[in-house]
Amino acid sequence: EFETIHAGVGKGRFNGEVSLGSTLDGDVYELTDAQRGGHRTYDLNGAVGGTGTLFTDADDIWGDGDPANRQTAAVDAAYGAQQTWDFYQDRFGRDGIADDGVGASSRVHYGNNVVNAYWDDDCFCMLYGDGENNANPLTALDVAAHEMTHGVTSATADLYYYNGESGGLNEGSSDIMAAAVEFFTDNPNDVPDYEVGELIDINGDGTPLRYMDQPSKDGISQDYWSTDTEGLDPHFSSGVANHFFYLLAEGSGQKTVNGVAYDSPTHDGEPVPGLGLHNATNVWYRALTTYMTSTTDYAGARVATLQAAADLFGRSSEAYEAVGNTWAAVNVGP
Numbered sequence: 001e002f003e004t005i006h007a008g009v010g011k012g013r014f015n016g017e018v019s020l021g022s023t024l025d026g027d028v029y030e031l032t033d034a035q036r037g038g039h040r041t042y043d044l045n046g047a048v049g050g051t052g053t054l055f056t057d058a059d060d061i062w063g064d065g066d067p068a069n070r071q072t073a074a075v076d077a078a079y080g081a082q083q084t085w086d087f088y089q090d091r092f093g094r095d096g097i098a099d100d101g102v103g104a105s106s107r108v109h110y111g112n113n114v115v116n117a118y119w120d121d122d123c124f125c126m127l128y129g130d131g132e133n134n135a136n137p138l139t140a141l142d143v144a145a146h147e148m149t150h151g152v153t154s155a156t157a158d159l160y161y162y163n164g165e166s167g168g169l170n171e172g173s174s175d176i177m178a179a180a181v182e183f184f185t186d187n188p189n190d191v192p193d194y195e196v197g198e199l200i201d202i203n204g205d206g207t208p209l210r211y212m213d214q215p216s217k218d219g220i221s222q223d224y225w226s227t228d229t230e231g232l233d234p235h236f237s238s239g240v241a242n243h244f245f246y247l248l249a250e251g252s253g254q255k256t257v258n259g260v261a262y263d264s265p266t267h268d269g270e271p272v273p274g275l276g277l278h279n280a281t282n283v284w285y286r287a288l289t290t291y292m293t294s295t296t297d298y299a300g301a302r303v304a305t306l307q308a309a310a311d312l313f314g315r316s317s318e319a320y321e322a323v324g325n326t327w328a329a330v331n332v333g334p
């Protein structure tokens with residue numbers, strides 16, 4: 001029996017026509033990405049447990065852009081895992097989620113009308129619901145990168161996931177790396193942005209799930225740390241981390257965010273410069289994978305990112321100073 005590595009062509013819902021890693025087993029192609037740890041994509045066919053059925057195909061052309069085609073969600077999920085793997089590999093030399101070369105799996109068509117997607121440590125897999133009326137799979141690139149980054153966080157800082165600050169930092173890390181994956185993916189249909197889940201239309205009115213430039217635009221998330229941060233659902237206390245990251249990348253003052261002019265404020269009224277997304281991503285990744293632990297809170301994240309900035313740029317650098325000032329900008333002090 002021979003298995004050979006192939007590059008298939010897929011058309012998902014969200015990313016246009018993409019190239020996908022596939023494997024030829026006998027005379028059938030499998031959605032197994034041998035170049036990325038053997039990442040496999042499965043059809044759960046409405047189940048909420050089990051592995052599902054590996055996607056196979058006769059001609060290595062997958063999906064057609066219509067969610068009614070079972071392969072369409074699979075294309076997006078496989079593409080999201082592929083781009084996120086490549087992002088971690090190319091940017092940081094990270095060899096997969098656990099940095100051991102082992103691929104995860106993506107399992108689509110999870111449950112009935114499930115309007116969510118998940119990372120699960122137990123199956124080392126991503127799970128994707130089909131959305132309302134099973135017609136809107138939640139397989140956008142930033143969602144996939146968010147879920148896969150939960151796996152990276154589990155394998156590194158292992159930030160404890162609860163309604164406390166480490167939970168918010170866990171969620172924020174997923175949003176931050178998802179934004180970075182989007183930015184560094186050459187993707188014709190999904191414009192780089194500081195929004196999370198802008199393509200899945202989870203609110204039914206075209207608005208994204210979360211905003212990093214001003215997290216409070218969702219009505220609940222926090223722009224600045226406060227004594228209320230502890231006790232908040234991680235998807236909202238993440239606002240402090242997301243806003244820190246936005247300001248560290250883009251800075252304060254007059255900005256254009258998704259085509260809209262916006263005066264990006266700071267908590268203390270002091271301006272922060274913005275180091276660019278590339279540098280901000282490097283600082284966060286190093287802090288997450290080298291210095292944060294399961295109990296890191298926002299004060300600890302400040303210390304961790306300062307240590308990361310010292311490693312990357314030096315303790316007397318402008319970047320180091322900017323990291324400290326940007327934490328002050330979201331009301332996290334020494």
Ligand code: ASN
Nearest residue numbers: 116117118119146147150
């Ligand atoms: N999609 C959500 C997340 O990744 C699932 C959850 O709430 N656990 O955070």
Ligand code: ZN
Nearest residue numbers: 146150171174
């Ligand atoms: Zn999450």
Ligand code: CA
Nearest residue numbers: 142195196197
């Ligand atoms: Ca996005």
